[in-house]
Amino acid sequence: KSGFVAIIGRPNVGKSTLMNQVIGQKIAIMSDKPQTTRNKIHGVYTTDQAQIVFLDTPGIHKPSSKLGDYMIKAAEGALSEVDAILFLIDVVEGLGGGDRYIIETLKKVKTPVILVMNKIDQIHPEALLSVITTYKDLYPFAEIVPISAMHGNNVNTLLEQVIKFL
Numbered sequence: 001k002s003g004f005v006a007i008i009g010r011p012n013v014g015k016s017t018l019m020n021q022v023i024g025q026k027i028a029i030m031s032d033k034p035q036t037t038r039n040k041i042h043g044v045y046t047t048d049q050a051q052i053v054f055l056d057t058p059g060i061h062k063p064s065s066k067l068g069d070y071m072i073k074a075a076e077g078a079l080s081e082v083d084a085i086l087f088l089i090d091v092v093e094g095l096g097g098g099d100r101y102i103i104e105t106l107k108k109v110k111t112p113v114i115l116v117m118n119k120i121d122q123i124h125p126e127a128l129l130s131v132i133t134t135y136k137d138l139y140p141f142a143e144i145v146p147i148s149a150m151h152g153n154n155v156n157t158l159l160e161q162v163i164k165f166l
Ligand code: GDP
Pocket: 009, 010, 011, 012, 013, 014, 015, 016, 017, 018, 118, 119, 120, 121, 122, 147, 148, 149, 150, 151
């Protein structure tokens, strides 16, 4: 199995940290260089059973100009072309305006979305349940996977879920 997966989420939710866990330090650092292509490659994860190309989708933010409008269209196009979307959130920060805006964009594409609840090392399980409920009410996520990108908790489970959509 092989396919393309977009990683989206507000700044500081842990996108780069997750890529470092999955793919390794070197590639994630390289991919932090700005690129002008529609989808920039974060890295490629390869095992016997699967190859997943992880993409970063620029432009998932509130449009503030004409360029913003163009960027948003490009982002929607990019999200339509992938096999699955990983929408990362920070369980400590919880729902913010940035997340709400991203969710509005997700409603315009048909690609399955996995809600990745990151930084579970920082929250009590009961509090996590209430964060899950908040997000569940806003969008019909294909899967919900709590992880700690930093410590690597549940990252293998996340990869197994991703592979299902390839
Ligand atoms: P990005 O902007 O989405 O790429 O976020 P980064 O990967 O740069 O992470 C932002 C900050 O959150 C950094 O200080 C990370 O070390 C921290 N971080 C990322 N994942 C975790 C996690 O699972 N647990 C904790 N406690 N911190 C995390």
